[in-house]
Amino acid sequence: MEQTESKKYSRRDLLKLSLAAGAGMAISASGIGTFAAITGGSAKSEAAAGKSRNTSVLPFYGQHQAGIVTPQQTYMYLAAFNLTTGSRSSVIQLYKTWTALGAQMSMGDTAEDKGNDWLPPKDTGEALDLQPSRLTMTFGFGPSFFSQNGVDRFGVLEKMPKHVKDIPPFPRDDLQQPFIGGDICIQVCADDQQVAFHAVRNFIKTAVGTAELKWMQSGFISTPDGETPRNLFGFKDGTANASPEDVHAHDEIVWAGEEEPDWMKGGTYMACRKIKMFLEVWDRSSLKEQEDTFGRKKTSGAPYGKVKEHDTVDLAQQPSTSHTGLAKRTGQQIYRRAYSYTDGVDAKTGYVDAGLMFISYQKNPDRQLLPMLEVLSKQDKLNEYTKHVGSAMFACARGIQKGEYIAQALLEG
């Protein structure tokens, strides 16, 4: 069953709501109640009680990891780590710590300090007064986690998923360290940037001695009223994705099945490409040139020859080098969850350093993604305006069950 996006409230939220409503609400022993239980569940009562996206909690536990087919939050941090230990038990300890931390932070709670003023606080503190903000955390394992220089680092090589690998180089790539690979990763997403940063910061902090940060990328995307977000070239980006509710499509496209080791069944592969976008060059190109690049109209997002965004793409109407036409002709589907980024000024050009942190999820990157990357790298008109500067692939374990820790079935047994 698909992970349900229930709206649960932390103890702190309930206290705030009860004060706001002036009602003497009972807080269960677990400290958690569902919003519907409090408000009767109607949109009107939710609005009256001040519900917003920021007060929503997304479940940390479930059949699949959160943050994959979850409707995109506004902010993202993607952090890749290298492990500095050779000990499997240290890695297990790290994931136990991260599981407890993740479950707590997703509820909008932070580590409590039990009164020793002479020690550093357990939590970094910047999220103390903030809401859960639909915080999700998604954990992945890169190829170098399983094997490095031919060495079975943690004794789990036999459980290496079938398709996790370094994405092969493509002729136009200009990959720059440190944005290449990584032993493990965490994608953190939330509707409040400070909540997302707090989470990633506390994961980094608790990894000291076991894993060090290799690279980190922040990103943002705005999805007004659930509409398709626009990228920094001003085009709707994500139109062809299966809807977040279409569980059948997710089984077809995203979730790995029987062909994979146990811990990966219901998991998926995360592919990341950091893609620089030359905004100044793009901004000087004509509207027709821009629309020919994607084979779609800029304002409506409609494919060439059609009227509405979600009208079917007619390949006969697509320019031979359009991004949409080339991707669609591969006959493959992937689930894209990209975020725009800005990184200050590009030291080489003096232009804004900006682009797209392209993230896609798929059950078989060898079949679905790599042929697409190959075609696009050779023929895509978009290449006139972009450059791939970072690359990584991670295998994301199936969802976490209560009582277990992240990827326990990989790390034990």
Ligand SMILES: C=CC1=C(C)c2cc3[nH]c(cc4nc(cc5[nH]c(cc1n2)c(C)c5CCC(=O)O)C(CCC(=O)O)=C4C)c(C)c3C=C
């Ligand atoms: C290898 C996969 C892809 C890369 C890399 C990629 C980069 C990239 N894409 C855009 C903007 C758009 N992409 C759109 C569609 C689209 N893109 C891919 C794959 C990659 N994109 C696919 C599979 C599709 C869907 C094709 C289809 O079946 O119709 C679109 C059109 C609207 C949409 O469907 O989302 C835009 C816009 C940028 C800016 C970019 C790199 C910077």
Ligand SMILES: [Fe+2]
């Ligand atoms: Fe694309």
